[in-house]
Amino acid sequence: MPSLKSLKNRIASVKSTRKITSAMKMVAGAKLRRAEEQANAARPYAERMERMLGELSASLAGQQGAPKLMAGTGKDDVQLLVVCTADRGLCGGFNASIVKEVRRKITELESAGKTVKLFCIGRKGRDMLRRDHHDKIVGSLEDVAKPALTFDKADDVARIILEMYEQGAFDVCIVYYNLFKSAMTQIVTPQQLIPFAPPAKAEGAGEDAGTLKAMYDFEPSEEGILSALLPRNLSVQIFRSMLESAASEQGARMTAMDNATRNAGDMIDNLSLTYNRTRQAVITSELIEIISGAEAV
Amino acid sequence: MAEELVHFELVSPEKLVISRKLEMVVVPGSEGDFGVLPRHAPFISTLRMGVVNMYEAGKVSDSYFVAGGFAEVTEERCTVLAERAVPVTEIDQAAVEKELIEAKADLENADTDQEKAKAQDRVATAEMMLTLSNAKAGHA
Secondary structure, X not given: OOOHHHXXXXXXXXXXXXXXXXXXXXXXXXXXXXXXXXXXXXXXXXXXXXXXXXHHXXXXXXXXXXXXXXXXXXOOOEEEEEEEOOOOOOOOOHHXXXXXXXXXXXXXXXXXXXXXXXXXXXXXXXHHHHHHHHHHEEEEEOOOOOOOOOHHHHHHHXXXXXXXXXXXXXOEEEEEXXXXXXXXXXXXXXXXXXXXXXXXXXXXXXXXXXXXXXXXXXXXXXXXXXHHHHHHXXXXXXXXXXXXXXXXXXXXXXXXXXXXXXXXXXXXXXXXXXXXXHHHHHHHHHHHHHHHHHHHO | OXXXXXXXXXXXXXXXEEEEEEOEEEEEEOOEEEEEOOOOOOEEEEEEEEEEEEEEOOEEEEEEEEEEEEEEEOOOEEEEEEOOEEEHHHOOHHHHHXXXXXXXXXXXXXOOHHHHHHHHHHHHHHHHHHHHHHXXXXXO
16 A cells, blocks of 8 residues: 555645646647637638639630649659648647558558658657658658748748649649647548649539639739649648648647546545545554553553 | 629738728739729739729728739629738838848848749838838828
8 A cells, every 4th residue: 555655745746737737728728719710810811712713723624734733743653741740749649640640641652652752840740750751751840830820831831842843753742631620629631732623613603603704804814823823822721731730739739638637636536535545544553553552551 | 773882802811801892992913903893894813012902982091012912803892812911001111121121131142043032022022012101101
């Protein structure tokens, strides 16, 4: 049986852990709200850009000489996976689940005879993937959310990726990120960035939009706009993944810390019970000693 | 019938800056400024750096500086996707001057073409903003 002293120490240490985890939960909660707001604020831009691209790609459909970003290189031998993770741990399965999915994809692609390259956004993902896919990592970025997640950062990533694409370093680019559903659930989502896949049109809207599209004028030209819009779209998509990922991270951390706080509470209850029982046993045995001592006299 | 208005939206990557109904809006297209009135023919254009002017009650009610982007016009709405959107009245002259100096330094130190292009962009943006800010000061 553990001594009273050591029990007391353990209770004290679990109590201080609980304080830390509950503070972290509150910090994550506040950050989550901010991240969610930012993600919501960025949505209109992405939506409108998608709409514009949809119209453009429809008017260009079937024509020759579409930009390479849209048409692709015609093969899919080399695939670049962009992995969005957090810089820090203590957020439950957030990083592990995305890395697991990426590992699965790597195995799948490799068994199909493709080459895989990795670009990591976030320190944790890089560290975890470095262990067994060290040779595949072609670039990584850390501290994207410090001091704040800005569009410029996403733009930088997009520039790097574009440059690699122009040099023919890969054929297909897919980004993996955690889609923020709620504080409890985040969904690992793969999204193809290059070649650009136009969003599937909602039913019913197709016909209606079709008649409108025929009437659009373009300045300077369809190709001109498209070649300006596509790289822009890449930045926007990356920015969106980063925002979603940031919100998911805080959500995951909040949930994880909530669980940890609750577990610490349970543990304190159990330990206090053991502590009190031990204390009673000690008193009883002391009493017995005194009484039996007195009887012997 | 009530007077027709253009539903104008100005969006930057970070947020929806403006969404409101206007009489007319003048947008700096890459091939020349264009005004958008209700029932404008639908078209899509790229933008150059410049000022978006919003017209209400026959005069400019608001102007925003935009650093390039795209505009989509349909009969009833006009959407501007700007890379950056700053109200002309809120341009911070001191900050812009500082930015201009920094950008120029970066331009000189740029090693790669990419860095150079980026710095060039920043210089041009800062210079344009400075001009606007000076013009505003002149008016006041």
